[in-house]
Amino acid sequence: MRKARGFTLLFLSPWLIGFLGLMLVPLLVALYWSFTNYDVFQAPQWVGLQNYIAIIHDPIFWQSVGNTLYITVIGVPTGIIAGLGTALLLEKPIRGMGFYRAAIFLPTIVPPVAVAIVWLWILNPDYGLLNAILGVFHIRPLGWLNDPHLAKVSLLMMVVWGMTGQIMIVMLAGLKDVPVELYEAAMIDGASSWNRFRKITLPMIGPVIFYEVVVGVIFYLQFFTQAFVVTANNLGEPVNSTLFYALYLYQNAFDFQKMGYAAAMAFILFIVIVIVTMLLFWINRRVVFYGGGE
Amino acid sequence: MRKAVTAVAGAAVLTVGLTACGSNGQNSNGASGSHIIHLTMWQQWGGGHEQAALNKIIGEYEKLHPNVRITELPVTNDAKILTAISGGTPPSIIDLGTSLEVGQWASKGALMSLTPYIKKNHVNTSVYVPAGLKAVTYNGHMYGLPFMNFDVGLLYNKALFKAAGLNPNKPPTTTQQLQADAYKLTKVSSNGTIEQLGFLPQYPGQSNGQVTALEMLGWDYGGQWYQNGHVSANNPRNIAALNWEASFYKKFGPQNMANFLHSAGAYLTAKDPFESGKLAMVYDGPWALDYAEANVPQLAKNIGVAPFPAPAGQSSRTGTTFIDTNPQVIPSGAAHPNAAFKFIQWETTNPQVASTFATLVYNLPQLKNVPNFKLASDPRFRVFMQEADSANAHVWPQLPISTEYGVKLDEAQDAVLYGKETAKQALNGLQQTISAALKQSK
DSSP states (O other): OHHHHHHHHHHHHHHHHHHIIIHHHHHHHHHHHTTTOOSSSSSEEEEEHHHHHHHOOOOHHHHHHHHHHHHHHHHHHHHHHHHHHHHHHTSSSOOOOHHHHHHHHHHGGGHHHHHHHHHHHHHOTTTTTTHHHHTTTTOOOOOOSSSSTTHHHHHHEEEEEEHHHHHHHHHHHHHHHHHHHHHHHHTTTOOHHHHHHIIHHHHHHHHHHHHHHHHHHHHTTTTHHHHHHHHHSSSSSSSSTTOOHHHHHHHIIISOOOHHHHHHHHHHHHHHHHHHHHHHHHHHHHHHHOOOOO | OOHHHHHHHHHHHHHHHHHHHHHHHHHSSSOOSOOOOEEEEEEOOOOOOHHHHHHHHHHHHHHHOTTTTEEEEEEEOOOHHHHHTTTTOSSSEESSOSTTTTHHHHTTOOOOOOOOHHHHHHHHHGBOHHHHHHHHHETTTTOBBSSSSSHHHHHHHEHHHHHHHHTTTTTOBBBBHHHHHHHHHHHHHHOOEEEEEEEEETTTOGGGGGOOOHHHHHHTOOSSETTEEETTTTTHHHHHHHHHHHHHHHHOOOOHHHHHHHHHHHHSTTTTTTTOOOOOEEOTHHHHHHHHHHHHHHHHHTTEOOOOOTTTTTTGGGGGGEOOOOOEETTTTTOHHHHHHHHHHHHOOOOHHHHHHHHTTTTTTSSSTTHHHHGSSSSSHHHHHHHTTSSTEEOOOOOHHHHHHHHHHHHHHHHHHSSSSSSHHHHHHHHHHHHHHHHHHO
């Protein structure tokens, strides 16, 4: 028995060491730092709740919260609609299905940094592909990433483009799991295709959609990479319209050496993510249908 | 089972091995067995001919001091530098590209005070141009030695002046005149796209490693950013300067201006707005002449240089400029600080080095007296040298929050140029944020 426990621990050790060393300990240290004035070089000084109070009064903090909520609220449904839409289109056996599936999945394997750099060119106001296409329809060139009203949408385009393939694959797997008999029965009853989608497909793939919602919300709340690459010279430009929560956190930590402030921000984000995820699970229990039980 | 144990043991050995490699890396920075001292220098000149110039003087020093080897490496990412310092593996010398970080880093103990070394080695600091000294001084201590100063003036494209019916030998002498000329020099297509622009107030600005236009224009209008121990971001003169900048944006539309800027190629390349001949006037430094010469020789001949104009009736401030230097600093925890200091002392006080380097990279010598400095007889270059010596040359204040102040000032400027806030709102906000940050840092 004792011997067995020893082996269990041994086999768990890579994960345990990783969890303790890379997750739990840094988390606790960050919690401590969030109550201190800490600049990495000098010993942290205990300041109690001062960082949290300063954060609440920081207008740029709230701007970053607004930007992050915007991209989350728009990004999650857009990604799921795009992923589910392509999955529905490519579920039926059509000619060249393999090619289409691969084509839509392809962006997923491109690293996010490379995606951002390529899209910088696509979105270039003067020489960009997108404005050239708009020009064909006599639409005046748009500023995209340089326009405070369009910058977040521009970032969303590149992110959704990069993520749709992955969501599509998961959705396809979900769709394949829906029993054919349900559709056959509905067709005999004369249900329209819209009704079959609404009354059968959607409820049956509910758990898959729920999974994508949870993953998407967490991703967008921590959104960083593409925005960081695109505004590397001037984080959050134009006019802080792309200064997302994680970007502002980074700026405080590494540009301003306000590690305590950044740690407090990180902790607030951590708590928010925990609460939002719990809320999603609460909704899940009431709304999502699990055919075979949870 | 045994296999698993072997695997774990193997992983452990590998980890130890990698750790050992890590400490080897440290050693190459630090003590060495032989008599040769290895110094590492992280520099922010980047690659190209500026790196070549640096290697030239390093080579000279190594010839004079055969027991010293200096390896330079371009490291422009400040986060990387700070990580190395806090991790205890900094280079011996950092050649910073601007003094923007000096106060902030010094206040946190990331940089060594050089004042004791200056005393010990009897460095006569009166040989330096005073503005450069000011840029490396924080709280009464010197945290670096100045090397290659730089300031800006008004550069203008004479060919574009001629084409617009302006006298190419009469650059504007007031900011009002500059604006009137700029409007004449601007061409907008029927769909609002700016094809040629007279003046782009915040270019090249901070994102290109320089002090933003607003800082300089604030001084130009008689404002201050830090006065008598207090943040003075919302000084009425600063607000006036920002309003002047914003008027260009109002005239042509903020988005059209932004599109013009972001469609252009990278700064100091043939595709940048000025070198590509799309921007008629720019506030920039002497190095821009050098780059233009290399990238677009036919344009370089046609660049005029004038002191940056002041508002009408305030001509005493004509030629207002920010001035900065490349601080040669020794980070805390650096190996061989004595040897490192000896090198930067030689590098920054040797007139011949100053002359050679300044000629190679078109910067201003940090020394008052530089014999045989041929560039000094070039009338265009002389504009920058004269400005550097005047009371109108200003240094960004060295505070524990210098960087944050600079970054947030840039944001405030953006908010006004894009029409999101009025100049007064933005600078009042900045005043509040920076005062609070300064208070908290103390």
